Amino acid sequence: MWGSHAQTNVVIKGKVTSETGEFLEGATVGLKNENIGAITNASGEFVLQNVSLGRHTIRVSFLGYTIQEKSIDVSPTMNSINFVLLDNPEEIATVQLTGKSKIRSVNEQSYSVTSVSTKELQNSSTDAKEILDRVPGIRILQDGGLGSNLSFSLNGFQGNQVKFFLDGVPMDNYGASFNLSSIPVNSIKRIDVYKGVVPVWLGTDALGGAVNIITHQEHNFLDASYSYGSFNTNRISVNGAHTNEKTGFTFRGNLNYNYSDNDYEVLADITDANGNVLETTNVKRFHDRYRSITGKFSTGVLNKKYADQLLLEVIASGDDNQVQTGATMATVYGAVMQESKSFINSLKYKKKDLFADGLDVSLNTSYNIYNSRSIDTLTGVVYNWNGEQIPSNSQTNGEKGTPISNLKFDDKEFTNQFNIGYILNKDHSFSFNQAYQYFNREEFDSENPEKQAYFFPKSLYKNVLGLAYKYDYNSKWNTTIFGKAYFLKVNSSQQESENSEVYIKNSIHKNNYGYGLATSYFILPNLQLKASFEHTYRMPLPNEIFGDGLLVSPNDNLGSEQSDNFNFNVVYNFTVGANHYLDLKSTFVYRNAKDLIYESVSISSPETNFENLAEARTLGVEGNLNYNWKERFNLGINVTYQNITDQADQIYNDYSGYQPNFNKGARLPNTPYLFGNAIAGLTFKDVIYENTALNFNYYFNYVQEYYLGWAKYGNAANKETIPKQSSHSIELAYSLQNNKYNISIECRNLTDELLYDKYRLQKPGRAFYLKLRYSL
Template sequence: MNIKITSDYLVVIMLLFISSLEAQVKVSGRVSDVENKPIFGATVVIKDTSIGTLTNNLGEFEIQKVPLGELVLQVRYLGFEPKEVSFSTKENNDLKIDIKLLAKSENLDEVIVKGLTENQLLKDKAVKIEVIETQKYKMESASVINLVNRSSGIKIRQSGGLGSSTKINLNGFQGDAVRVFKDGIPMDYLDGIYGVGFVPANTLERVEVYKGVLPADLGSDALGGAVNMISASNKLGNKISTSYEIASFNTHRASVNLNLTNKKNNLFGGIEAFINYSDNNYKANVNYIDPDTRNEIPIEIDLFHNTFRQHYIEVFAGIKNRKWVDELKLTVTNFELYRENQFGQLMQYPIGAAYNKQIGDFVPTLRYKKKLLKKKLIVDQFFTYSETRRISVDTLNGSYDWLGNFTVNNEDQEPGEAGDADLTTLNRKNTVSRTTLKYILNNHNTLTLNAVYTTYRQTGSNPYGEYTEGENPVQLVSLPADYDKFVSGLSLDSKFINNRLQNSLQFKYYNSHSSGKSVDEITGLLNPEEVEARISNFGLGNSIRYHINDKLNTRFSIEQATRLPTQAEIFGDGSTSIANFGLKPEQSLNANLGLDYANNSNFSVGVNVFYRYSKDMISSKISVTTISSVSENLDKVKGYGLELNSGYTFLKHYNITGNLTYQSFRQDGHQEGETDLLDDSRIPNIPYFFSNLSASANFEDILRSKDKLKAYWYYSYIHPYFLNKIPKNLEADGFLGLFGEPGLKDTELYIPKQNMHTIGLVWLPNKEKQFSIGCEVKNLFDQIVFDNFKIQNAGRSFHVKLTYAFDLNP
């Protein structure tokens, strides 16, 4: 699919690259901290005037058209002491001024201020980014999923309790169309083990949600969204941060972050680790089959085979601030995940013994950063090679009912609860190389080149699995599967009118190659030749941000993007999803228009509208067995959406925020192989209207001197939607389908409206000490809530969380 670029659009792009005329007098320089590290985003203004700018990535600034005479330069950056420098200007005599800022003394409040600074800097970019300050909520019993779901336009859904599989929906895109990163690196090499459903909020500095055009330095083929988790590790100084949470259903979550830096700040090391465990034995409503009458009886039971446990340990060490390197970081990761399978993709019948494991014994990574050519060229190179294993076990010679009663199989029955017996081991090998080159052309223009090359190799075994026909049968799962992918991006980021206007023009290239052995569908024999598939495509996008005034910003972006199928979508995961070798890449035309208003950080409001037209959209559906899911292409999908968000802080202590999202995505016309009744039907299993509301209050000196108390309430609403496609004429009537009753309300396909409330308290005995106690009640009114594929999630749960951070002697 091609973009039709009009002449007007070309004129706009050309105008954005025309630089303003140089003034007769200019003032330039560099802003840094006491360790000579550049400060990016510092405000540099001529006092008592509106003339000023922001520092760039190197801490450099340039102010043109500076008036003549005795002047004062004001420099400010949140978290640092402001500074004023007096100077005088003469005609045709440019000046250069270097300035160092002193950091304010750090305490808990300063940590929050620092987070807000990063938030504001990212929000100032041309690309639409929503920043979730996880450190601001680190004392609460909030998971990354909880925090992200409180944002507009995005909904992360789980197929059960802690550790269950997740699906991200962002502005109409879902699943792997929305990519997950850690510190800007794609997470493919960790086999999904470092995901939003696992990582504690304590281990993260923030979460960045990208909407619309993705920046080139992320290097991804995501269609229109990404979640980038920024770790809290590798900070300056010597510090350890810990947390421990205990909750209902025998849930335990612990985390530790250790950062060490020598006095010269050229050697560093640390640990990032967390442990998750839960029985997930919450109550669920199921249909129990009476053994005598064989009738289905609705009952409420406790899930009995739903345990999840996981450990993740990351040890890192490195060198920085040397002549030959700015930073060289070596990381080694070890992880193991164990998940019991209480049910398949639907809660139709129980499974009492099957489980899955994911293991990574030794996963090394190396990252190199260096500024060259007088610090105008920034090099960032990442490399990793990983070997991981997935194990799926389902060999029970019998079955369980929902009450936990076990029945041995008859002599003519084969083992396996979810169908055929399964003892699959998948060995996966991944290589990832990500190269980012950023060249600062001048104070107005930066050129970025990013290239990510990924290789994927899979072999497996399953003695219970299917074999090829012939004299020398071969296990199908043992057939090697190779998948190579290359994604590159080139962007030109420009600033004009004293940074009030920013533009990001991007070109992207996508290429993939898959190969493997296939089996003849008629004879069942293994074909002697390998089957190969190649995909190659280009993309183009542009983002514009205009700073109308100090309070008002507007953005517009448009992109034609391609998403290559992931290895998991093509090959399956060996347990809950099955292979589809015929998948085609997704292609989509995306447009976003937004307006944001903020008044002195006390009041803010924003609106964003988006449009998507996708071809061959990859969607997940229930397979014929209802145990597994399978990925498929939808011919054409089009839709639009609206996001509204607002926040208000008053009387210094109180804060209220809210947002809502409406999105309407439908298949465009007739889908091949379907009845005409489903023409223009809504894309299933995706909420199309949801909203959030929250309120918090902060007080000091309540129970004792210097203490701090925070009380909060969160509310979320999801409008009814359907598990599968339904005819358009059976949808609810009324405005946007939000009113009236649907024609298929009383069916298993119907997912009713959901209301969930969360309340909590966080107490710091001494606000100057980094120790806190948090208590929280989720799903306060014990409502029945559903999630991905209408899986019932936990009811009311109670949580207690302790956090403690302290400085270590150097």
């Protein structure tokens, strides 16, 4: 009897979730007092192998939740059991010390990746942009206040060299109204930042890294907030989901509204009709209102036999934006406008163990419609910073100094992202990704209806294929090798010759191939070494080639850029006693990029355009320290140094052809090279009432002075610079009934410093914000 009992091989499967329906990845599931166990995957699923018949007790634990035990009678027909764990706030400190939370699991990947949780930020008035600006190696350069254009820099790579994803779906053409500034913190669960080497499963042609914004995936929740602040800033966010656990039917959505007059003071030159500077004084921005609204809704089914997730999703967004300045503050506008609207329709499908154990499939397909309009129709006058109209002596040119325009773009885009993953066994796994994009633009200017360039097609086809193999030698060491193929076709037009009004058809075809490796080794359980290398390509985006119709001019011959990226990381975390937790990270960065796409700016011109820089190299290092004491005090400090230099031997221009590059070895202008952040927070529990929390946070930001132009030319005393700057912000939040009701106040730029970013465009001074939040 004992012999047949021991030989019976019963497999028990199940799922572990929280009370809100969130999948708990990393939970420990085992037979009590027996040597059989498993760890749940990203979908909360576990498999117990070789379970004998008879009575057993299954024990499930996940730090931060109450341990649960169930006694069961195992029979040959039994194959599944599910667990719902209850939240245990008193265990939260232990989660941060030893638990393999989702954040920690992402951070321990062999790639150079930083995962940031927003759990402690839900009561602040921040958005995706401000969260990312505190990550080591990241600088976000912004033209002005809420809704203004921004440029993202990650270890020296800027703008579109870093790709953005929303729940793994590319955001390349989501439109101006759905961007980092318009995604409030309450819509975000965490943000994963991949530096340099990007995993195959993201399916992208990123050159310098990728950012994946993960929204809340809980089955049932409601989160609503309203904030009001300086410059008549209003922000509303409503997020929620409802799921029928029996049928699997789910409906989820969020609605975000943003408004600001952006009428903050700036230090500006007041000019007369001849352009002479009369005085330099503080004035209010007078033509910079921004408003946007975004709705994101999805419905479908979860946890069915044919699909773990099958969702139809619609994102609708729109904005209108008064444009105050060009690329620099030397130009000021009083009537230039830009408005847009977008509709993104998507199908999302995901299934684990499709047809066979270990075969996972996901599909994201979307059709995007994006319409934008740029208006510059005021003639005869221009504005100065006092808001005064000055005669321009032109009845044909608008405020930008070019012929008046009322230019409309109609963009349509189809994207498809397909992933297959197969786990051959515990040591070997494979993954394949195919990402396809088709983009088409139609443009029409009602003020210049006969312009020949508008009658030529503007389309882009892009296809990226990736294949990866991962070898898990043991729990200490794993390695991934991968290859990628990039295919690009662009149809556009170009001027037959300089200053010619005659346009001819222009087509570009590019095929490129990349490869890479990522490896990780745990010297000790709490000491990890990571190294990754990638030879990669990034193909230009539509707006870089075709322009944006307002401040970015087209460049139809813009080529792909390529880079060799290397990262080396050291991660060390440890505890001192029972209450002190330290996490230390250091990263060395090497980038050698060719044909780098960069934004060319002239101090005297309001317009920019994108060009290829022959060769640039980045050598950098970043360090990060996080300290936590008893869940009452936390401190985070990070510093980044990046030396990005021009390495081309020769440069080319249309007038003299190839000539020696006198800037070789010089640091790239208008690019921060030394910057850092610090965050300190205090938490007090049960203040005045039970189940309450009082949080105080302090934020510090520092940027070293850097040049707007090339450092080799001119007298150092007379060079245009972005000055050294530092800023301080504070935040106080009070929560009742375990975060059900929340109120917070915030002061940004507490000491009212002069802060600058792109091309010395001044950012807001001291600002105050009040936020009310309800969470269920």
